[in-house]
Amino acid sequence: AQKITQTQPGMFVQEKEAVTLDCTYDTSDQSYGLFWYKQPSSGEMIFLIYQGSYDEQNATEGRYSLNFQKARKSANLVISASQLGDSAMYFCAMRDLGNTPLVFGKGTRLSVIA
């Protein structure tokens, strides 16, 4: 069964610095997708970035990039030039079969300090 592990319950980062949020996953499938979501204090889940298991390049979306290491089964989120508005919960998720619900990790709370 698929499983997502986020080992950092909380992290602090100085404004304008980069930060890496860890995510490891477990699956026996060759085809799968990895997702990152942001949840501000308002509660809404905001989709950030996606990486497919067959994608050769690491995904990037603006200040977000995904450090995908397939052999290690890790899909870490890198946020460059942190902003105060980046303070939120961040969830890693995956799907390893077509058209099934996402499975989520327990999340990492990121706090950006001025």
Add this chain to the structure above:
Amino acid sequence: DVKVTQSSRYLVKRTGEKVFLECVQDMDHENMFWYRQDPGLGLRLIYFSYDVKMKEKGDIPEGYSVSREKKERFSLILESASTNQTSMYLCASSSVAGVTDTQYFGPGTRLTVL
């Protein structure tokens, strides 16, 4: 723009009451999902639906039921609310595209059962 709406942002109910949480999406998505979110536990899947009048149990269906009479609407029902159902409830939808498909979330409903 993708839009998922939930009927209430905040809801307070009494133990034993029947509670309806409504979710509507305007993207013509086939799939709809209900999750609950609790601190330290991440998002856990309650029920999901791949089509009108179809439903599948998730990881924690006990104490809940669902209804999908129209494609755009997916309702979560607490037949007899209990205090351990106090939680954040998140609805999501997605199209049928396999592992790559993104789930889009509503703003969430914070339910308190007294």
